[in-house]
Amino acid sequence: MLIAANKAVSIDYTLTNDAGEVIDSSAGGAPLVYLQGAGNIIPGLEKALEGQAVGAELKVCVEPEDAYGEYAAELVSTLSRSMFEGVDELEVGMQFHASAPDGQMQIVTIRDLDGDDVTVDGNHPLAGQRLTFDVKIVAIRDASEEEIAHGHVHGEGGHHH
Numbered sequence: 315m316l317i318a319a320n321k322a323v324s325i326d327y328t329l330t331n332d333a334g335e336v337i338d339s340s341a342g343g344a345p346l347v348y349l350q351g352a353g354n355i356i357p358g359l360e361k362a363l364e365g366q367a368v369g370a371e372l373k374v375c376v377e378p379e380d381a382y383g384e385y386a387a388e389l390v391s392t393l394s395r396s397m398f399e400g401v402d403e404l405e406v407g408m409q410f411h412a413s414a415p416d417g418q419m420q421i422v423t424i425r426d427l428d429g430d431d432v433t434v435d436g437n438h439p440l441a442g443q444r445l446t447f448d449v450k451i452v453a454i455r456d457a458s459e460e461e462i463a464h465g466h467v468h469g470e471g472g473h474h475h
C-alpha cells in the first residue's frame with residue numbers, strides 16, 4: 315500500500331530548522347498519525363509523502379510558502395495593555411490564542427513591552443522558516459468512512475471523540 319489520499323499514515327519524524335535546531339520530534343513517543351489529503355500536515359510535507367511506502371525514510375526540505383508561510387510584517391501590531399485584562403503579568407514571548415478577522419484561531423506572541431504598549435506578532439512561530447523533516451513511514455492503512463468525513467484520524471494517535 316502506498317500513501318495516497320484517504321490513507322491513515324503513521325510517521326516518525328524529526329523537524330529541524332536551518333540552524334540545525336530540533337523544533338519537534340516524535341522520537342521517544344508515539345508516531346504521528348495523520349490523514350493524507352486532508353491538510354492535517356503542512357502542504358510541502360504532504361506532497362513529499364504522496365506515493366511513498368512503509369519503511370521509506372526521507373529527508374524533506376520545505377520552503378516557507380509550503381510550510382507556515384512567509385513572515386508577514388502586517389501581522390505585527392501594537393495593542394494597549396488593557397486588551398490583556400485578566401493576565402497577571404505580561405512577558406515577552408507569551409503566547410495567546412486570538413481570533414483573526416476571518417474567524418480562524420491564531421496564536422499571537424508578545425514581541426515587545428513598552429509602557430502601555432504591547433507589541434504582538436500574529437505570524438506562526440515557524441513563519442518564514444525553511445523546515446527539514448527526517449521522516450520514516452511506519453504504517454499505512456485505509457481510513458474509515460467516518461475518518462474521511464471528519465478529515466482526521468481516529469483511534470491511537472488520532473482524535474478521540
Ligand SMILES: [Zn+2]
Nearest residue numbers: 464466468473
Ligand atoms: Zn472525528
